Amino acid sequence: MAVTTIPARPPASRDRHRRGKSRWIVLAVVTIAALVMLVPFVFMLLNAFKSPGDYSTGGPLSWPSEFYTKGLSNYWNQVNFPLKLWNSLLIAGSVAVLGVVVSLLNAYALGIGRVKGRLWIVGLFLLANMLPQEALIYPLYYAAKQVGLYNTQLSVIIIFTVIQSAFGTYLLASVLSTFPKSVLEAASLDGAGKWTVLWRVIFPNLRPTLAVLLIFFFIWTWNEFLIPLVMLIDNSTQTIPVALASLQGDRLMDAPTTNAGALISLIPAVLFFIIFQRTLSRGITAGAEK
Amino acid sequence: MALTETSAAQQRPAAPAAPKPPKRKRSGAGYWLYLLPGALLFLVVIGGPLIATVYLSLTKWSGIGDPTFIGFDNYTRLFQDEVFWQSFKNTVAMIIAMVVVPTLAGLVLASVLFDVIGRKFKPRTASALRAAFYLPQVLPVVVAGIVWGWILRPDGAFNGLLDVIGLGALRHDWLGDPDTALPSVMGVMIWVQIGYPVVVFMAALQRVDPELHEAAEVDGANWWHRFRAITLPQIRPETFVVALTCTIAALKVFGPVFALTRGGPENATNVPSYFAYYTFFKKLQVGYGSAISTVLTLIIIIVAAVFIYLQYRNERQDREV
Numbered sequence: 192m193a194v195t196t197i198p199a200r201p202p203a204s205r206d207r208h209r210r211g212k213s214r215w216i217v218l219a220v221v222t223i224a225a226l227v228m229l230v231p232f233v234f235m236l237l238n239a240f241k242s243p244g245d246y247s248t249g250g251p252l253s254w255p256s257e258f259y260t261k262g263l264s265n266y267w268n269q270v271n272f273p274l275k276l277w278n279s280l281l282i283a284g285s286v287a288v289l290g291v292v293v294s295l296l297n298a299y300a301l302g303i304g305r306v307k308g309r310l311w312i313v314g315l316f317l318l319a320n321m322l323p324q325e326a327l328i329y330p331l332y333y334a335a336k337q338v339g340l341y342n343t344q345l346s347v348i349i350i351f352t353v354i355q356s357a358f359g360t361y362l363l364a365s366v367l368s369t370f371p372k373s374v375l376e377a378a379s380l381d382g383a384g385k386w387t388v389l390w391r392v393i394f395p396n397l398r399p400t401l402a403v404l405l406i407f408f409f410i411w412t413w414n415e416f417l418i419p420l421v422m423l424i425d426n427s428t429q430t431i432p433v434a435l436a437s438l439q440g441d442r443l444m445d446a447p448t449t450n451a452g453a454l455i456s457l458i459p460a461v462l463f464f465i466i467f468q469r470t471l472s473r474g475i476t477a478g479a480e481k
Numbered sequence: 482m483a484l485t486e487t488s489a490a491q492q493r494p495a496a497p498a499a500p501k502p503p504k505r506k507r508s509g510a511g512y513w514l515y516l517l518p519g520a521l522l523f524l525v526v527i528g529g530p531l532i533a534t535v536y537l538s539l540t541k542w543s544g545i546g547d548p549t550f551i552g553f554d555n556y557t558r559l560f561q562d563e564v565f566w567q568s569f570k571n572t573v574a575m576i577i578a579m580v581v582v583p584t585l586a587g588l589v590l591a592s593v594l595f596d597v598i599g600r601k602f603k604p605r606t607a608s609a610l611r612a613a614f615y616l617p618q619v620l621p622v623v624v625a626g627i628v629w630g631w632i633l634r635p636d637g638a639f640n641g642l643l644d645v646i647g648l649g650a651l652r653h654d655w656l657g658d659p660d661t662a663l664p665s666v667m668g669v670m671i672w673v674q675i676g677y678p679v680v681v682f683m684a685a686l687q688r689v690d691p692e693l694h695e696a697a698e699v700d701g702a703n704w705w706h707r708f709r710a711i712t713l714p715q716i717r718p719e720t721f722v723v724a725l726t727c728t729i730a731a732l733k734v735f736g737p738v739f740a741l742t743r744g745g746p747e748n749a750t751n752v753p754s755y756f757a758y759y760t761f762f763k764k765l766q767v768g769y770g771s772a773i774s775t776v777l778t779l780i781i782i783i784v785a786a787v788f789i790y791l792q793y794r795n796e797r798q799d800r801e802v
Contacts, residue, residue: 251641323754
């Protein structure tokens, strides 16, 4: 890495000239790789609008002979998709908000309050974030049955609020431990109590980071599978991924319905991604500038 | 955690009477109140159940009635169980598919996208290509599993594609044959996982001082030299984070296996988390399932500790240099 800036112009420009052609080769190779990544999506789109008869005669790669939308509507009605969408939204949305609040409260005590033993506590939260869910699932399942929370969205909301806030606490505690002392001292000289400092000083300052955390919690919870699979057994409580997987498990679906179901199921996720992308890149840069 | 709370609470009564100057010292008091809701929830949802699982691993229990304490019998049985060893062997395959390949390919792809395509073409080209690699990361992993499960079916799109390009002789039940099931699942996992390192590494590369690259280029260093001498050392922290998070994800992988193969055929794609799930909820052997989960938890803790230690040692070496 011992780099000296000698004005070695001629070899450099020759080098650049040579790369002028090879850069097109690089672009072609990377573009082909990117297209290969998209092939499964193309397969899915191609077959989501095909009738079962069309599929069995023309096979998976043929162009649909008619624009068939009954696969989509079949799946929509069979799983009562609007209800599943609501369940997923309710669970992911509640977890995102509650998870951020719990993370912020925890991190306030750990990062600003510097309560005793905070390193151990942060370590515990970090560890909790890495645990396999199998190590918790049976006792949670059993306890939920005992207290009547089994097969309710609330059980999943509580569980994921804690699991997600374990990560949030770890992240926010380290962000807050670098919070400028002078700002806090100025606030307490003005007579602000701890509660006021949290919501008037810390919260506005952390808003970009909290927004990113909120989005992460939402998407992570949206995509969760094991705990909703175990906890939600009813058609009226299940989330979108669980509904798709259990219908597939019943072997009730022909290929076009499978693809139609997958297509409907991934649309919300892709929409969120598009909506959130700007907030995310803004939030990440806002965090990096600190 | 309880210890912290009481010691903080004991300091409290003295606080109101204290004069102004020592105020900063006792400002830690009172904050523990903010930790209370989080700590209670943590005990109920994570601490308690984890301890219960460890205890249950020492018992025989079907989930009904009372567990019978049997000591370490579940563990002796576990270490003689072929399915258990098979599932851990498959975990190694998952680590190759979810950590090794995506991290290496992600490093090359990110740096090609960043310094060849991003600088020699429009930045838009680079971000469009990045989005294509990242798209599989966006969808619920179960949805990805179900689409791939269909693609790899005997009448699925992959065999159809082989027919079209004249390789129809290779038609195969990719997920149904014990010999091809694991490589097929590995391929799907590479597809799912690759976008994550690409995005993280591209963000990391923006941190690298462009003058380093320009100076090296003027010196006549080619792309490979610059990649090894500048890019790799500069983004080492991100590489550690990606490797750690992906390794833990690989050890815990459940959804894709559930959607693609349910661990079959003949346990060819079984992994510890699916094995535990199956033992808990299909075979109703809660004690044995708890033992599997406990072993998996221990392995994850050890792996994480090793990673964090290596990172710590690396950082210290950097500071000493």
